[in-house]
Amino acid sequence: MKFYFYRAFSEEGSSSSGFILASDEEELFRILERRGLYAYKLIPIPRLLGTLFYGGVKREDLIEFSKNMSIMIKAGISVIWALESLKEQTKNRAFKNALIDIIDLVKRGMSLSEAFSLYPHFFPPIFPYLIKGGEQTGRLDKVFEDIGNHLQRIEELKIVVQRALLYPIFATIASVGAILFWLIYVLPKVAFSMRDMGVNLPTVTLIMMGIGEFLKNYFWTLFIGFFLIFIGYTVVKDKSQIKTLKDKILLKLPVIKTLVFLRTMVIFSEQMRILLETGIPIDVTFERVKNAVENTVVKKAVEKAKESVLLGKRLSEALRETKIFPQMIINFVEVGERTGRLADQFSTLSEHYANKTQEYSLRLGKIIEPVIIGVIGLFFALVIVSLFIPVYEMISRIGMSL
Template sequence: MRYFQLDLLLKGRKESIIVKAENREEALHLAKLKKGGVIIRVQETTPPLEERLKDIQNKILSYFKQKKVKPDSLIASVRQLAVMTNAGIPIYDALKEIANSTVDKTLQEILHQIAEDINSGLSLSESVENFRYQLGSLTVTMIKLGEQTGNMPEALFTLANILEEIRENILKFKKAIRYPLITLTAMAIAFVVLIMFVVPKFKAIFERFHAELPLPTRILLWLEHAFSTYGIQILVGLIIIVFVIIYLYRNNESIKYNIDKYLLKVYLIKDIIYYATLSRFTLVFTELVAAGIPVAEALDSAVAMVDNSFIKEKLETVKVYVERGVSLTDSFKETELFENMIIQMIGAGESSGQLDAMMRKVSDYYRMKFNYILDNMSSYLEPILLTIIAALVLLLALGIFLPMWDMAKAVKGH
């Protein structure tokens, strides 16, 4: 909807009103119904402040109301749907049956709605598209694949296998970072306790001698003052900042792109995102090509499920090059995302007419690299963990003992 400011001449007086309408003609019609009079001028304008605030409020509320479906429930339902469609049961009946048996309330509502959409004439992919956030881009892509190939059961079985693999990788990742997170949390709590309860006792001693305090001590005293005076405000502020960043990341394409690009430069995170993304992209692309889908369409569907905006932009250029007649090998090379060995493998598959088989090997390679990172997560995180712990211990030790040594020297000097 757009906003229009209309200047009216009403009973000899000039008056301005703002109307919300689809276009200029509708705005004129609404203004005549509301006010009458003679319309002097019409121009499009920005929404009033109240409307903008209301829009932001509605977006925030809808963001909190949105719930993703639990992975276990989604995998079980997809497998059940695959079995039932393979047995020849109509999708509408299968969806109704699965919806009644699932314990996930969000998924239950979604399946009922999809069943009603199908009953009213929509295709399964058209209906599922409305629940992309809750079900994930991969689910939408694979269901489209099932409709394009005419083999929905196979597409659903493949989807269930991929979702299971993703779930296992997430569980591996959580298990790998559990120990470092517990260690860091315990260290942070201990650090805050020392700042809040131990540092104030030394503060009173330091103030008696009126000596110039070293930098580590001044940092500790500043932290103690900040935590004791503004502790709640700092905590609330951090929570608000986190929620604002998450909200902007999901609703502002420019901010999402810049964050995604930056994450690909961060130690360890860049490798996790890179290998996870390319593993899924090559897997979906392979399944589409193997099913006989044209390369350009397969690229479209595979790229659609890529979450990282920076990588997605790079992969979108592949389709552009392919449509211009450039070979798939050269198109992938232009993205600068793939190492030389992978380009050679894709080239061999393209020239021999076995692209799907070679792409499957490429997908296996990225999956292997991703699993290797997850399996060795602890060894990657150990240097960071030790550095943080050492820095905190050093700050506490120097902050407390340096002034004590200075005071001891001063006492001996007297």
């Protein structure tokens, strides 16, 4: 998919412009034509800029959209009518345009799942996969309800993690700002005054002054350098080799690896539950789950498990061979295989790992706080020592002269 900036005119002759996401120019012309627009100027733009200008849809909006679709379909309202109603309610221009296209495609005879699949920028893979199952079973209301509940659980986990880390991050930023202020502005003034009065500055003071001088002289160079590194990382982070390396590092970092792994197990278990309940074949289920899991190391494990299952091995045995999935998941899957209730087992696992993720996130925040306080306190102590040693020496000299 590529981003384009377009200028177009309508059948009435009015002009309009904007950003649009399409696989190629031919598809772009079709999308605009469905909106009653005819493009006369197209400019391809980089993906990063396109994302900034084109926008997206928040997970909270998708949750509300899914639950509203479920309620309306359950009430007997047709899919097109429900989509029309939600299109009018949304304030997100790009999302509204996507719904306009989806409605038009469905009216022309395209299935709802296929129409949703044309907009991966807005709807994650779980939408078309589950909607297709709902179309086959006639339970679209249940499918949209499941999608809404799934997205809500993921969003709640995200909020818990953010809240747990919010205070440590804020404390770090505030403390670093205070240290920089003392290093760059306060310490040099006091130290130079002491030196002018004939006080010999100790080594620790000279070192801290050197650090402050370096930061003052090269602040913008460092800022631009870090900004360019960030932009570069944003551009290359999705390349397979870079992403694999990053995911491997995340699964080995102390403290962080547990949080990453728990969250990944939540997504894996939740996706397995939903897809199995929909009645999707196990091989297709594995393919969908692999696409939903973010960590490439776990993706490869899911792919390996899928291949083993296709060769005739039991699911529990296939998961064990990957040496990635914990024994608890394997045990629950074995029970599910014996009882024929795999979806229920994955539902229990999903809830268990969601609770574990929340507990660990809260505990992680409490662990990080004293560590940050200790590290920041050490830096403050160095700044204060480098400031007060010359002051103390000056006072001693004055006392001796008296």
